[in-house]
Amino acid sequence: MQAFVPTFLMEKLLKIFFVGRMYTITNFQVKEYTELDKWKCVTTGKQLMFTNQTRAKEIDERKYFIPQNCFEFCDLGDVKNFVKQSTYLAGMWTYHK
Helix, strand or coil, X not given: CCEECCHHHHHHHHCCCCCCCEEEEEEEEEEECCCCCCCECCCCCEEEEEXXXXXXXXXXXXXXXXXXXXXXXXXXXXXXXXXXXXXXXXCCCCCCC
């Protein structure tokens, strides 16, 4: 699930979160996407929204397994529709042996 950080909280949260570490996160909101939201990286209808009350506690990553990469697949026939819109980020990769 994607998370949104309001601009006024960015500096504060950059001191709390570090890339590559895992956290238990509390005191956040779940927000429905609206028609105005653009360039989403997932096709779910909700996102986490961090607030001034959001808290994080680092956890030992050796005790949990969370994949580093996540992919959503679509039918090749739907690619044209993704190119013509700005709601979702889309990329196309091919695999060659």
